[in-house]
Amino acid sequence: MKAAIIYTSVTGNTTFIAETIQENMEKRNVATDLIPVDEFHPERLHEYDIIAVGMYTWANGEIPIEMEEVYDAFETEDLKHTVTGVFGSGDSFFAHYCGAVDLFRDMLYVHTNLAVTLKIELMPQEPDLVKCEKFCDRLLQETLVIQ
Amino acid sequence: MSTINQPLTKIKLLNPTYPNKSTGIINGESSGLLNWNDIAYPQMYDLYQTLLANFWKAQEINMQDDIKQWDSLTDVEKDIFLRVNTQLASLDSLQTPTMSHVMDYVTDSSFKAIFAVISQQEAVHNESYSYVLSSLIPLREQNERFNQAKEDPIVKKRNEIILESYEAFRQDPTPQRLFELGINSINLEGIYFYAGFAFFYNLARQQKMLKTSTMISYIQRDEMQHAYFIAQFVRILLTENPELNTEENIQYIYKAIDHAVQLEKEWSNFILKDIEGINLEEFHGYVEYLANKRFRQLGLENYYPNREENPMPWIHVFSDEMMNETKSDFFEQKSRTYTKVSSSNGFDEL
Numbered sequence: 294m295k296a297a298i299i300y301t302s303v304t305g306n307t308t309f310i311a312e313t314i315q316e317n318m319e320k321r322n323v324a325t326d327l328i329p330v331d332e333f334h335p336e337r338l339h340e341y342d343i344i345a346v347g348m349y350t351w352a353n354g355e356i357p358i359e360m361e362e363v364y365d366a367f368e369t370e371d372l373k374h375t376v377t378g379v380f381g382s383g384d385s386f387f388a389h390y391c392g393a394v395d396l397f398r399d400m401l402y403v404h405t406n407l408a409v410t411l412k413i414e415l416m417p418q419e420p421d422l423v424k425c426e427k428f429c430d431r432l433l434q435e436t437l438v439i440q
Numbered sequence: 441m442s443t444i445n446q447p448l449t450k451i452k453l454l455n456p457t458y459p460n461k462s463t464g465i466i467n468g469e470s471s472g473l474l475n476w477n478d479i480a481y482p483q484m485y486d487l488y489q490t491l492l493a494n495f496w497k498a499q500e501i502n503m504q505d506d507i508k509q510w511d512s513l514t515d516v517e518k519d520i521f522l523r524v525n526t527q528l529a530s531l532d533s534l535q536t537p538t539m540s541h542v543m544d545y546v547t548d549s550s551f552k553a554i555f556a557v558i559s560q561q562e563a564v565h566n567e568s569y570s571y572v573l574s575s576l577i578p579l580r581e582q583n584e585r586f587n588q589a590k591e592d593p594i595v596k597k598r599n600e601i602i603l604e605s606y607e608a609f610r611q612d613p614t615p616q617r618l619f620e621l622g623i624n625s626i627n628l629e630g631i632y633f634y635a636g637f638a639f640f641y642n643l644a645r646q647q648k649m650l651k652t653s654t655m656i657s658y659i660q661r662d663e664m665q666h667a668y669f670i671a672q673f674v675r676i677l678l679t680e681n682p683e684l685n686t687e688e689n690i691q692y693i694y695k696a697i698d699h700a701v702q703l704e705k706e707w708s709n710f711i712l713k714d715i716e717g718i719n720l721e722e723f724h725g726y727v728e729y730l731a732n733k734r735f736r737q738l739g740l741e742n743y744y745p746n747r748e749e750n751p752m753p754w755i756h757v758f759s760d761e762m763m764n765e766t767k768s769d770f771f772e773q774k775s776r777t778y779t780k781v782s783s784s785n786g787f788d789e790l
Contacts, residue, residue, distance in 0.1 A: 303483040303486065304483075304672060304675075304737075305739070351486070357486075384664070384733070385753070385756070386660075386664055386756045386757060387661075387664075387756070387757055388757055388758065395780070399778035399779065399781055400778050402778070402781045402785060402787070403778055407787045408787050408788070409787055409788045409789075409790060410787065410790065411790040412789075414736075415736040415737055416736035416739060418736070418741070418742055418748065420748060424790045427790055428790055431787075431788050431790075
């Protein structure tokens, strides 16, 4: 089984979550590639059983522009059976807290086997680390269901 | 003398032999020319654009509804309304010149540009308070209210700490003082505004003075991004200048923000005590929750235990739908092609 985490980060909050998820996946014996969005290749999506996508959200809850290619790839490649999860950081004072996660979620639900979403406010704290563990458990659980 | 206590020199406007991409946010080599495509921290371009996308001006908001409603407010509501308005105006008055002052000592042109935008936005905030006042009360009363704000002992005590730090930097602009100015600026924009915001949003919850609250919501949106930028600025400042990144300075952050929290609680005890719909204890919890967020923005840990949950989620920026704005960017249009799904569709939301 092979997993990938595709992410973008500005302040490092999302990077921290991405790295935490990678560690947790490796701990569960799943080889996991950590892919910053500028190293992303659409054709390689098929190599993975599990893909987690992560991004930050600013202000009005839009998807960061650099994630456009990833978004398009999920729409056009056939990934119906890939188990996916989407995570992100944001600030709940804005009207659309982690809005980018929601937008990605709605699309992934249609085009992939979406298992789990995760929102974290700014720099992850202790309770958030527990959520990162659950995030990985949920991804693996879904993979086992398929097999 | 350590470099962190040596005065920063004002950089020349143009330094043709230096690169356009600055070698540091302070004491860096920079030509003075700005090409946004060649900057040291590319994410600053996103932030600059986000700030510009906020653009608004007071006159866009028609005050007629609020003018009609004004007389139906209770005397206590009117009094607090005016106190809060002039107190917030006083804070913004400090912020406009301070942000442009900092520009002189920052060597990275992209940061200079962002400080310029922030300064401009603070000027708009300042004006918007005047605009609200001019709609509601005559000049004589406005002047009385500003005098009241200048003399109020609690307001004075709060402002003094900020002023001291800002003045210290004016007198002797060292890296250490710039760092301290940044933290005080986060207190001003990220803590001190919130008892006031709570007051206005609480009125809005009762469908009162909605135009004023719309303006407050615009201001909060700007201020949140300012506090966010300053936090990034401080983090970069500490990273680029390890001699500033000391245990002592980390303790300074915890102490200064905690002090601001205590002062905001004190101010709220005074200003919100007779306001129906606001529980003071809950508001104190809110301020601690808010401060925890500031610590996290600075890459530090929560300082107040058990304050992960927001006890007053209604204090937040109005959504665009609420403000009747129409915004159509690529993704928002695109997202509408998918139905909104939730955990009832068979996945987990953590």
